[in-house]
Amino acid sequence: MKITTCIHCGRSFVPNLRVKNQRYCPDVKCQRSRRARWYREKMVKDPDYRDNQKRCQKEWQLSHPDYWRDYRDRHPEYLKRNRLLQQWRNARRGKDKVGRLIAKIDSLSRWSYSRKGGLFRLVPQGNRLIANIDSFIVKIIPVRRL
Secondary structure, X not given: OOOEEOOOOOOEEOOOOOOOOOOOOOOHHXXXXXXXXXXXXHHHHOHHHHHHHHHHHHHHHHHOXXXXXXXXXXXXXXXXXXXXXXXXXXXXXXXHHOOOOOOOOOOOOOOOOEOOEEEEEEOOOOOOOOOOOOOEEEEEOOOOOO
């Protein structure tokens, strides 16, 4: 009977005779690690598989547009943890970059200003939120002087 060492947890195990070159033990965490490693390698090496995964994910997102909003409503602890982690990431970025928004729903690069006017996002001064829900989108129309 051959004994092998698991490459994930390091424990010894007796491999299944039907699985050639078994390197992971049958533990649930080790099998999860094996599948995750396979998935990462497949995404890197196989462009058809990667394209199919992207397409399927996009279809799912379109068929479940309110998923993240509902998830945040049902899991307030997730929301709180995410905000704390974002504050920590902001602190790591430096004081001079904290005021910049990361999630820009409507930015000047998307909406161009012209003589006819344009859409702008007003953000309260000194507000350090990343995904700012206290902002306003306004349309500015130039006034001609007579």
